[in-house]
């Protein structure tokens with residue numbers, strides 16, 4: 001996307017960067033970059049305390065924090081320091097480590113003081129970990145072997161990682177934290193900016209190359225005013241999390257790298273623009289007015305009915321018990337997608353059936369009398385799960401993901417289903433036969449097999465429609481399931497043969513694509529008139545349901561429920577309350593009649609605005 005240089009009204013140079021609009025809303029504040037620990041910055045010079053930005057020592061890279069990826073292994077020797085370190089050198093290095101760890105600990109304490117709830121607890125625990133004496137002792141041990149201070153820090157950390165992995169359970173869950181703290185301390189030793197999500201002293205706009213799901217998990221929506229990524233598509237997980245948090249978001253913003261940390265930017269999540277250095281007063285007023293407007297929509301409390309009184313099943317997408325509880329506190333009528341894999345992203349080992357049952361029961365009990373749809377693990381592709389046993393693939397989006405994990409280990413899904421049945425029994429009532437669906441089903445055999453395993457356990461089986469083969473031959477799948485849920489993120493990716501993570505192809509992975517809308521219509525119609533006379537409910541749980549105008553179109557196409565991030569529900573609900581079902585059908589016809597996604601969107605928006 002082009003970089004426009006314009007002249008600002010206040011006389012200073014102003015730049016507008018364009019990207020793909022993901023979550024609407026204006027935000028104005030200082031840019032804060034997510035730093036990555038870069039292995040290439042740490043490989044050469046002597047461990048001499050070189051200044052910021054210079055290659056600091058002969059140490060191997062600290063593991064990249066928060067990426068959920070396997071870290072670099074620590075080096076076994078350090079070219080930057082002789083193997084026979086003198087006691088003075090060891091003592092100096094020990095002091096450097098202690099000082100760096102103390103600085104990191106203080107920063108974490110400050111962030112903890114600004115946070116609340118679980119985030120505050122986690123940050124405080126990490127601050128304690130940074131000052132852990134056992135860690136310092138382990139570093140000294142490595143220093144005595146002749147390692148430089150950074151290599152010793154990484155090596156000592158990896159000793160604990162190995163130990164915690166062996167112990168498993170809760171200890172093993174601390175591994176990500178340990179490596180994160182290690183990366184921060186190493187960066188401090190090197191005089192480099194802290195890696196990972198930066199510390200926010202004041203509310204600001206988070207800029208990143210792209211965000212891993214684990215990066216976004218702990219974001220504080222009170223401090224992060226907007227998210228802008230140079231890469232990613234509108235259905236990437238950055239976009240999903242931004243919607244969940246209700247934060248304005250833009251992806252595929254080419255040229256973002258030119259924005260310096262601390263520069264003030266105005267983000268327009270509806271237009272997909274980032275203005276760098278705008279007029280302060282104008283930007284502040286615009287952001288404040290927009291916030292007010294968003295507050296108004298957020299004041300919509302349901303019930304979810306169209307203007308003609310037609311009820312709409314407006315459900316929430318969640319990833320854990322807290323998300324479910326938050327959804328229940330708002331106007332959501334239930335849960336249309338519980339992404340179980342996101343609850344386990346940071347787990348090195350598979351949670352036990354009992355642990356899973358506990359989590360599932362929490363989610364089910366958030367809506368004791370309403371629909372809650374749990375999805376079995378959709379591991380693989382952009383959501384790697386350490387314990388799922390998946391190997392590196394050339395083409396992971398077309399590889400072993402979703403229900404295809406059965407090909408590696410059927411026990412993973414079986415144990416999930418056992419846990420869900422157990423949770424349903426515990427919660428009882430309307431949840432005694434929980435709804436559960438399999439992701440990435442492609443052939444009838446998979447649907448038949450999944451349904452059998454669910455029914456054996458008293459569960460209500462469904463499948464996601466996200467592989468085009470299911471949409472095309474939906475009549476062959478319907479006899480086996482009790483419901484369908486269309487995953488428009490992947491359905492669009494596969495129909496358009498365009499990677500949902502690709503910023504270059506963001507215009508193709510747009511759920512307004514008329515070809516995608518036609519498939520949705522076909523699936524919705526098939527569900528309402530099955531060969532055996534049953535009505536099989538068809539919902540949409542992809543990001544399409546979070547777009548108020550597209551939500552109208554989806555209802556017009558015959559979809560019976562919509563599931564979106566909790567933060568999007570008031571916007572969707574408020575918009576739907578203004579239109580009748582008949583109007584939705586007219587809007588759907590307009591969209592289907594378009595040749596391109598942009599035309600479809602423009603035609604519908606123009607018609608709605610009158």
Ligand code: PEP
Nearest residue numbers: 466487488489490541542
């Ligand atoms: C989808 O593909 O639309 C979907 C809801 O699944 P996910 O985004 O988790 O792949």
Ligand code: MG
Nearest residue numbers: 466487489490
């Ligand atoms: Mg999907």
